Amino acid sequence: MDIPERKGARNCLTFRMNMTHSPHDPQDVSGHIDPVCGAKVGDDTPWKADYEGKSYFFCSRSCRDQFTATPENFLAHPPDAAHGMNMEGMDMHRHADMAASSAMAPAPSAAPGTVYTCPMHPQIRQDHPGACPICGMTLEPVLPSANVLDNGELNDFRKRFYFSLPFVVLIFIISMSGHLAAWINAGVQNWVELFLAMPVVLWAGEPLLIRGWDSIKTRNPNMWTLIGAGTSIAFLYSLAATIVPGWFPAVFVHDGHVPVYYEAAAIIISLSLLGQVLELKARSRTAEAIRSLMNLAPSTAHLVLPNGVESDIPLKDVQPGDVLRVKPGEKVPVDGILKDGESDVDESMLTGEPIPVSHVPGDKLIGATLNTTGTFTMTAQEVGNGTVLARIVNLVAQAQRTKAPMQRLADKVARYFVLAVVLAAVLTFFAWGFWGPQPGWTHGLVNAVSVLIVACPCALGLATPMSMMVASGKAASLGILFRDAASLETMHKVNILVMDKTGTLTEGKPSLVNVTTVNNINMDTLLAQCASLEQRSEHPIARAFIQKAKEENLTLSPIEDFQSFPGGGVAGTFQGSKIYVGTADMMQKQGVDTSPLAPWVEEQRKQGRVTVFAAVDGQAAGAFSLADKIRENTRQALADLATRGIRIIIASGDAPATVEAVARDLGISEFHGGMTPADKQTLIASLKSGNAVVAMAGDGVNDAPALAEADVGIAMGTGSDVAMQSCGVTLVKGNLMVISKAFALSSATVKNMKSNLGFAFVYNALGIPIAAGILYPFWGILLSPVIAAGAMCLSSVSVILNALRLRRFS
16 A cells, blocks of 8 residues: 655665664664664654554654555565665655654754744744844744744853953952052053953943944934943043043043043943843743643654554644544544544643543544543544644734733833933033033033933833832742733733633632432442542542542542443442442443432532432432532632722633533623633733723633733633743732732832832933033033943932832732
């Protein structure tokens, strides 16, 4: 039988020559021989097949497919291992996917067709790496690789930052230690500082200066313009003072030399690099949310060929129509239809429902869901980007990119601030040159430098990060993790909170909450019998029985003749009695009449509970109801949120009746059940379109698109990693009581940020005119660059001290 190849091919002989050694080569002492071509392959090859109880390993899919079509022929005529070819099969050796199957082939940095965008300006999109023409940030892939973590820029900035530290420390010590002048010549000190500052400014700060220059070239002034201009002017002024000190008037000569400001340039560069390292780490964590989603799918699938031979293939090679086998404990590889067999499948990653769903032939299966019990075969339908998981990945990526980046006040006024500072410096230079006392032009140059130094954006740059740093530490002590300043800045504006049910309002696992019996059977006795039986099962319902038995201090006994019915229940012999625990359908198949329990069961189902029947020796014995319990403190947390005027909405993938029962119990009037991940995202988008500020609280993979779409995403720390990586806020212990504290802390932090920015702007508003010499005509006061640098440091200290007040938040 010919198996069609699905990818581009390479000649197997080329693979044999490049990838294997002769068996006589002493370097080649382990591995397996491909029974088709004789190539040496390792245990990690993705191409395997089982035949008559033995596993065979292949160098490529083509060899594997040829073997599985006619295994007897290849086993009857094994290849010549020394030469690596099967003579009878020589004409068949054109192999698919050689590049992908070879572990030695270098991985490309990005897949073909990768689109790059700017995290701050998502409208920038191009098919190759580069820098954003607006802000200068390095572009990143819209969808990161599932396995490759590209931290090149982060590593580069980290290296530059650590490289700059020793130079900055030495410059600071030398420049600030006035006693050094007693034993170091002033001119020599300037040259020492120059040589220490050059590596920091010219090498460590190179990417920052390039961004500043690009902002000028593209006419997009921003914070990089300020940093680039401030450090460049401070460095060039100091360079001139070192090389040609005679240019400066005597009034600026102190202790026999013109002061230099290398330390200002170096410290600004080092602090800016530190800020970039922190920012790039945050960007890396954002990409982790998508990467974790992509890695939910298994890497391989069990392909069942028409002759019944099973072979493991990479997930990317699965095609619509392929028959795949899924075993207990494995994830469903792609979307499809169950063909043969029955099983319970945990679909909580999609629906949030904690109880696995029974599936029989003809039922639809979703890729990346977990098969819990039986083995079955399925027919693949949707593969690659067509699967539900792939659509969830795209929804998360789209929500993260289209959500407008938080524009801080400093960024909003940056264009005008930069232009105003530059204009003030130019006017200062010419005003002193034309109308100032002699030497006017020298005074003009020095005063212009003072303007640029005093306007250097240290305080402006520290205003938001310092508040964020202190507030984040305080939040962590309260059990709240804020991932970025955007979440802190936005959370206090939230007026609608959409909450998932399972794992957020509830515990996220089934608990046995009620029981009834017939024929005067003792409830504890029946529970002990059923829990003893469930000890042999791995089903979540089984764990609920065992937990309830422990709470009631019941003794469990061994079970004989245990049987599991996928999608139905379990059975076994308990002290001579045949016990059945399972669904109504299972009881019907065993001839058990459950009609006496029907009224009780119907009442439980109206409350959104799952019911399980029990039978002893062919007679109905009782029934149990299970529910996902509401979390402790949920009611108090909702009451606190109501006092803040926040509108609460439940959006869940659970059955509408179950969601309604929980909403009614909690007094919530707005709720939606049976929602898909896309439905939740659409609900969030529709609420936002009404000018509301929307937060979403959830814990599962199915919540990730909505969490990313919301203005603020709030994840339960007890939930999935994907949910936490999609959110700006994480409640470490999953305790809803701290949500109100998070809102209050957000309000206090925003007030602190605004006051910090106020300090910075008032400082500049006062400092720039004084540096320009506005007081000289009245009192003869000039602000030398030394005082300008000191004022700049004092402004930063004031911002830091103000931010530290957040530590007293309660």
